[in-house]
Amino acid sequence: MSRLDRWFEGLSRQSARRVSRRNWLSRFGGVLVGGATLPLLPVARAAEKHTVGEDGVKGRQGDPTRCEYWRHCAIDGFLCSCCGGSHTACPPGTEMSPVTWIGTCRNPADGKDYIISYNDCCGKTFCGRCMCNRNEGERPLYHWYRNNDLNWCGGAKTQTYSCSTAIVVKTAKEAQPEK
């Protein structure tokens, strides 16, 4: 124990003799600022593409405010990510409908199919921004559990449709039968 003490004492005395306090401060400040700016470099941003997304899905996340985003493969409505919410959360003042329609979309980053739940957000007048109508694997009204022209706000407290989310439920074992 005393050996360790002596070693540290020697080390700190030595650095006190050699390094000025201002020098230490400037070095320490450099490390702090440098560390904080490192993720802003393009290299760091490119590496981020292969990290895990907010709901645990690996791979390129893409832009959830765009209709082309992979999770929107069968959506029909206004994207909540353009309306003050996100692709997994409703905008303030709206309620997520408990009933929804569910399908699968293929994530181009890993080539896997994922089960997507298109919960509608209800309670405020329609958002009107980022209309997206892709309907891949969607079926007519008589096939209602794969239909998106129904007002899925039916299960919520108010039936006013505002916008739609696209939530990953889990990895699919296969694509939905309509694809």
Add this chain to the structure above:
Amino acid sequence: MKLVIACAFALVLASAARADAYEEHDYILSCSGCHRMDGAGSNVVPSFEGLRELADRPGAREYWIRVPGAAQAPLSNARLAALMNWLLERFTGKAPAPPYSAEEVSRLRSKPLRDPIAERRRILAPN
């Protein structure tokens, strides 16, 4: 050592068996949108809690396959049979005995109910 190898072999077999199981996948894709993940339903869709009061009543076994949600589900007879065996065990605490077979499901779903609510009332009516 032999025991360890036997155990490892059994584990591999068990995981291979689960890899072929589609019950949860089919439940999420074909049931949970309306009946919800926990089966609670909503003000427009019945709760799976209601399955309990039908359990053991004559006619319930046939009714459960003939209701629109089951009979019209985009699933093969074998997959629907497996799903219903799994679903009934989950929500009534007791697996159907004997388990539904693909043949039984095929026979029942070919006769869909015209009025499921009336049929449910009939099953629940005291004799």
